[in-house]
Amino acid sequence: MVKEKKISIIGTGNMGKAIVRGLVESKASVPQNIICSDISDDLLESVKSKYGVLTTKNNIHAIKASEIVIYSVKPQILGSVLKETASCLDMSRLIISVAAGVPLAAIQSCVNKKLRVIRAMPNIACFVNEGATAIAAGENTYKDDIRIARAVFDSTGKTIFIQEILMDSVTGLSGSGPSYIFLIIDAMADAGVKMGLSRKDALFLSGQTILGAAKIFMETGEHPGQLKDKVTSPGGTSIAGIHALEKGRLRDTLINAVQAATNRSKELGEIMIKNFSDN
Numbered sequence: 001m002v003k004e005k006k007i008s009i010i011g012t013g014n015m016g017k018a019i020v021r022g023l024v025e026s027k028a029s030v031p032q033n034i035i036c037s038d039i040s041d042d043l044l045e046s047v048k049s050k051y052g053v054l055t056t057k058n059n060i061h062a063i064k065a066s067e068i069v070i071y072s073v074k075p076q077i078l079g080s081v082l083k084e085t086a087s088c089l090d091m092s093r094l095i096i097s098v099a100a101g102v103p104l105a106a107i108q109s110c111v112n113k114k115l116r117v118i119r120a121m122p123n124i125a126c127f128v129n130e131g132a133t134a135i136a137a138g139e140n141t142y143k144d145d146i147r148i149a150r151a152v153f154d155s156t157g158k159t160i161f162i163q164e165i166l167m168d169s170v171t172g173l174s175g176s177g178p179s180y181i182f183l184i185i186d187a188m189a190d191a192g193v194k195m196g197l198s199r200k201d202a203l204f205l206s207g208q209t210i211l212g213a214a215k216i217f218m219e220t221g222e223h224p225g226q227l228k229d230k231v232t233s234p235g236g237t238s239i240a241g242i243h244a245l246e247k248g249r250l251r252d253t254l255i256n257a258v259q260a261a262t263n264r265s266k267e268l269g270e271i272m273i274k275n276f277s278d279n
Helices: 014-025 041-051 059-064 075-088 104-111 124-128 143-154 164-175 177-194 199-220 224-230 237-247 250-278
Strands: 007-010 034-037 054-056 068-071 094-097 116-121 131-137 157-161
Touching (some): 007 059, 014 034, 014 041, 014 124, 034 041, 034 059, 041 054, 059 075, 068 075, 075 104, 094 143, 104 250, 116 143, 116 164, 124 131, 143 157, 164 177, 164 250, 177 199, 177 250
Parallel strands (some): 007 034, 007 068, 094 116, 131 157
Antiparallel strands (some): 116 131
């Protein structure tokens, strides 16, 4: 579905490079069908030498040579890049934006023309091919566009399709979620150090434990409550630890964290719509 398509990636920073790696290493696409654009010679040389893709510093040249256009630039500059390239955007191309917090309405208002636009919210785990990406479609997209977008991001992890109204919730949960887990890893390691482990060993055990627990959950499909019950024997160590977590209101704290991040995402989205409309 994607392999025969010409793809341009506008912006080859961390996320752009992660998409290239996913597409090439999973064989979802082939290097000669991918053209990357960026203002940095170093970034272009890096992605070209490592993955064999085509490169250019000319965004319009990249877009004209492609059927799928992925905007992987910072949200603050997406508006200017869209205006620069608007003349070569039309219904013949699928447009995918991974700019965090930029709603489809902002993109449409910026280019002021009918387009097939997909909004994607990947997270940092795409860098290790374990990304969680939510896909939302604009009103002019076709069913195949959604399948294509999912195929692109399935090469960097796993995807879900949602209504755009839920994208802020995705940002609060999986978009910001890795930062919560990093904090938990660090906190668990601190606990290990307090109990006598070296920092190195405590960090390793903390990270590997979270990785292993997540893998069990994803591969078994069992509810996390059921899995929790399997490791909490009566009067044992795990139930003592869980009791301490419940006393510390871990659930409440995590719920509040996701809610706060979701609300902030909504605020930033409203600012983006206003800024794109004003420019």
